[in-house]
Amino acid sequence: MFNDTADEDLMVMYQKGEVRAFEVLLSRHRKPVYNFILRFVGDKETAEDLLQEAFMRVIKGAEAYKRQAKFTTWLYTIARNLCVDQTRRRKHRKHASLDAPMDSSDESGTLLDVIPSNEMASDRKSVNKQLHETMQRAIAALSDEQREVFLMREFLDMPFKQIADVVGVPENTVKSRMRYALEKLRLELDDYKDLAKAVAP
Amino acid sequence: MTDDEDDGVDRMAGSMRSMWREMPEQEPPMRGLDALMVAARTQAAVMAPEPEHEPWWRRAMAMLVRPPVLAAATAVLLVGSTVMLTRRSDDAVSSPTTQTFGEREGGAWPANAKTEGGIDRDGRDAAPGGNAGAAPERQPPTVARPLRPRPHRVAEPATPPLVTEQPAVTGQTEQHDKLSVATKKEDEKQPRPGDVKQGVEVKPADQVSEADAPAVAPTPTALPAAALVSVDQLIKQAEVAAGRKDCAAVRVTTERIRRLDGNVYKSRVATQPAIKRCL
Numbered sequence: 088m089f090n091d092t093a094d095e096d097l098m099v100m101y102q103k104g105e106v107r108a109f110e111v112l113l114s115r116h117r118k119p120v121y122n123f124i125l126r127f128v129g130d131k132e133t134a135e136d137l138l139q140e141a142f143m144r145v146i147k148g149a150e151a152y153k154r155q156a157k158f159t160t161w162l163y164t165i166a167r168n169l170c171v172d173q174t175r176r177r178k179h180r181k182h183a184s185l186d187a188p189m190d191s192s193d194e195s196g197t198l199l200d201v202i203p204s205n206e207m208a209s210d211r212k213s214v215n216k217q218l219h220e221t222m223q224r225a226i227a228a229l230s231d232e233q234r235e236v237f238l239m240r241e242f243l244d245m246p247f248k249q250i251a252d253v254v255g256v257p258e259n260t261v262k263s264r265m266r267y268a269l270e271k272l273r274l275e276l277d278d279y280k281d282l283a284k285a286v287a288p
Numbered sequence: 289m290t291d292d293e294d295d296g297v298d299r300m301a302g303s304m305r306s307m308w309r310e311m312p313e314q315e316p317p318m319r320g321l322d323a324l325m326v327a328a329r330t331q332a333a334v335m336a337p338e339p340e341h342e343p344w345w346r347r348a349m350a351m352l353v354r355p356p357v358l359a360a361a362t363a364v365l366l367v368g369s370t371v372m373l374t375r376r377s378d379d380a381v382s383s384p385t386t387q388t389f390g391e392r393e394g395g396a397w398p399a400n401a402k403t404e405g406g407i408d409r410d411g412r413d414a415a416p417g418g419n420a421g422a423a424p425e426r427q428p429p430t431v432a433r434p435l436r437p438r439p440h441r442v443a444e445p446a447t448p449p450l451v452t453e454q455p456a457v458t459g460q461t462e463q464h465d466k467l468s469v470a471t472k473k474e475d476e477k478q479p480r481p482g483d484v485k486q487g488v489e490v491k492p493a494d495q496v497s498e499a500d501a502p503a504v505a506p507t508p509t510a511l512p513a514a515a516l517v518s519v520d521q522l523i524k525q526a527e528v529a530a531g532r533k534d535c536a537a538v539r540v541t542t543e544r545i546r547r548l549d550g551n552v553y554k555s556r557v558a559t560q561p562a563i564k565r566c567l
Binding site: 102104105106109110113117118119121122125131135139142143146149150215218219223226240262265266269270272273276279 | 304336
């Protein structure tokens, strides 16, 4: 029924009491927002909590939503602010340790585990896993400002202008941060370039 | 920064993009989804616009034009009309017949109506040249109109000639001389047979039947009216009734005579054998 309806129209419908419109919004954006938060904070449990909180804020703020604002800009602003607050709190508590688990699950290894060894993974699956973990580590190594811009640009395909709106800085600053983020990633992943080419389909 | 710069940034990412584009997307957990929907419904109920408060008359109009209300109103109208018509029919049947002089004669009683021979309907000689003078002007009888129209009037059987009209035709004006003074005075106000007083027609005495007796019988309320009828007329009526062997009418008439004038009753009524047989 609402599949072809724009996010903004759905939000207006929800403002008029149409709960189904909110359900559609939730089904559309829950997964990308969750992955954005997960890549930002690097922790599944925290990501789940922040995802819940982000949509709760959408619900509470729905009454004040204006049709002129792009819904995704508003949504990712909320999510990004939650992530920034979370990382700030974590930095205050403790500094990331190299031997700390990458996420809360027992299966996840430590950063030391994924540091490349001379031994190459024998099969494609293990290579892929190694590559993804390396990638995750490299993203985590970016500064918050660079990481948020990188995630929104590369994983959510947001235009720089919209990223600038979400982050609340000029567009040029966003591009600059993006450039720095890519430079840093290149350095981090330079050793895995050949590996990435090998596993590429 | 221009589009060229955008392209430069994208070119930088292009060589590495395949590395992170291959990263799998994680499915969000279902935990907390119910709580979100509950909160969403609660908020939706808060945000839902309240129905507009229309003025009461607009709401009433809207309610009235709904088919069930129209149907109910039609039903009430039909039932009410039926009940009303039924009641009117019952009233018309049960109420006494009220046919006025005007209705009977086919017109209203004229102010100076005269019968043949220059005698008015009271049996008195009319003053020559008009109504001014001797006889006080008599107002046409007030026609007792029923309050409501009675469409189902019961047909009244043909009425025999009125008692007061008979002497008018036969020139019986001298009979009035024998009336008592009081009776004379009252006579002008006296209702005549055929007149209508308070919706009840005064019938000639000789037409009083057994069934009519209670209505005509002297009662505390009916007595003054009965007393206005002349004794001679009553004696005549009693004689006629006795001749017809209508003893009920004889008894009623003689009783009226006795009440009016006991001496006349003893001397002229009780002595007549025909009447005596009925008493």
